[in-house]
Amino acid sequence: MTALSSQLLPSDANTEASEADLVALVGSRLCHDLISPLGAISNGVELLAMAGGAMSPEMQLIAESVNAANARVKFFRVAFGQSSTEQRVSQNEIRNLLAEMSATGRMKYEWQAEGDQPRHFVKMAYLAMLCMETALPFGGRLVITEINGEWHLVAETRRTKPDEALWNALNGQAPEDLRPAQVQFLLLPREAALHGRHIAWEIGETEARIGF
Template sequence: MTALSSPLLPSDASAEPSEADLVALVGSRLCHDLISPLGAISNGVELLAMSGGAMSPEMQLIAESVSAANARVKFFRVAFGQANTEQRVSQNEIRSLLSEMSATGRTKFDWQVDGDQPRHLVKMAYLAILCMETALPFGGRLVITEHNGEWHLVAETRRTKPDDALWQALAGHAPADLRPAQVQFILLPREAETYGRHIDWQINETEARMSF
């Protein structure tokens, strides 16, 4: 029997993945493994619909739920996955994805950034969207634009409900009781620091703004 042993660690610690890299790798792995079964379920529902039988309310609910889950996983794959300055995301892919999310959620997304974009900037935009969603319990309309290299997100809603302590995490003051659904408030400022960007935000009773 061949004995197995742990490999020697490199003397240069910088060669090891950083904590942020490991988080991104885990995010990419989870989303990658979930997309295939969700796609298979979606295909199965389509085949059942094509078989000639009427779409029952139960099947319609399954179809809508799978579509929403599939769109969300694709969104998370960019928001929490690996990204660098070499990779790009097409405009059509972004708009198609946000359109799917708009169709099944309370918030309607309007992506007004022209052309394909570097994946790391799209990742920051997606993390910003996740942050802004926490302040929009009633949904609304969220517009994403870019001007002279600066990205802007503006959300209009019936009434905002921000958690002030949570939003202070964007300035490096993360609350001790941060929940998994709020991890974007930690990741976004780290991405901003990596690429030399500063995050600004403003929230009033009916509008939320963020730029980086």
């Protein structure tokens, strides 16, 4: 079992905040521009199905792919987009989104945090989920809870496959060869530092945990 680790990155202020804001602006812009065409494709598939009766296997595949892409973009919009301490995300919105993602992938998500939540904490939870996915190549069950302001994400799987150098990025030790698909390992500790939170993580053979 990897030892529990935690780190609060030093925060300089204005530079960290401005860089984070720029990254979030880019994320929001990309997701905003993608949601509309994906919605148009989804509507077009529905209209074709209504006009021709039963959907063909090909049309069904297109519909499922568009729905999966649409859900993922909505997820990315929160994970990589702008957030503030004033904004909140409803419990129903989160659970509906994660249900859509669970229906089309190997991961099954259970959002057990009660009530509407501040958007910046939802953002951190989503970034943590993306981090955990990298260590779960066989899929699994991921439960997200919030108790008295403390967030816990626990994933169970047949077998984990963590990249230790990558996970050490959560302690501020980012590898030089970080790939675009791993950017969440840089963004999560940065977001945590901006909100005065510590990141703790632990990975075993069949379980992974992140808390903040």
